[in-house]
Amino acid sequence: MTLHEDWVAIPQEARGAAVALGNFDGVHPGHVHLLKSLHAARPDLSLGTVTFDPHPREFFRPQDPPIRLMLPPVRARLLHEQGVKQIFQLPFDARFSHLSPERFVEDVLHRALGVHHVACGPDFAFGHRRGGNIEFLGNRLEKLGIGLTVVPPLTDISGPYSSSRIRRLLQEGYPERAAEELGRPWFISGEVAHGDKRGRLLGFPTANVPLGRHIEPARGVYAVTVRHSDGRVSQGVANIGRRPTIDDGQESRLEVNLFDFNGDLYGQTLEISLHRLLREERRFDGLDALKAQIAEDASQARAVLNPVR
CATH class of the missing domain: 2.40.30.30 (Riboflavin kinase-like)
Structure with a gap:
């Protein structure tokens, strides 16, 4: 596994990956489902993730209490255990937060990272003020010759697996139920x-x-x-x-x-x-x-x- 924290200096050997987009906080079964679906769609490509540090919520609301289920080194280790070879951990700063959806797709995913395939959930939003949606992403990627797999969320009787659900269980004092979710x-x-x-x-x-x-x-x-x-x-x-x-x-x-x-x-x-x-x-x-x-x-x-x- 290789961790890349500078998206403007990606080595040639890391390019051409199939990447899943998201924060991956917790690396819970829903995240694993996304990674496995991506690998099944493109088993010929190196499996990667595009994630962020700090978490966008931490950047936009620094006055709020911490929300992390895990810190980036632990997240990287658990992603590696799921077969991820390339982790693109993008610094989420003021400059990055103002990237338009077009620039995120073309400048980051296409030119900087050189990805060949992308996977995400149906509600993934990106770019300045979350202006990009799945339809926009699919259209832009298609023009660049990059594939897209939209993966439905993994659900159980309580609904989709989510980091928010796990955080709530911990804050309510149910670590054993959080463990079931994780x-x-x-x-x-x-x-x-x-x-x-x-x-x-x-x-x-x-x-x-x-x-x-x-x-x-x-x-x-x-x-x-x-x-x-x-x-x-x-x-x-x-x-x-x-x-x-x-x-x-x-x-x-x-x-x-x-x-x-x-x-x-x-x-x-x-x-x-x-x-x-x-x-x-x-x-x-x-x-x-x-x-x-x-x-x-x-x-x-x-x-x-x-x-x-």
């Missing part, structure tokens, strides 16, 4: 940072991982598994929120206590998968009450992660 547990990936070491004083040392550009799920305590940078997997319990008992409530954070683990995690990149929300965030009457509740949370998390069969 086909895998949802995880936050980040580097362990130094915290205030309050957890260690309570007898439950924690690794602090900034949420960064990830969407913030429902605040509370979760049963989690943690993948280390070397591939090892640990079980644990994590808190996402503002720690109302011991903090000033100004910053939301993720703190995870790994069961039966001794070691230095600072600077390591962890992937924390949420499995179940055990309880909502709440304030306790002092540190002793908080410590007792943390012990109960850990016991519940172990039971969730190791069910008796």
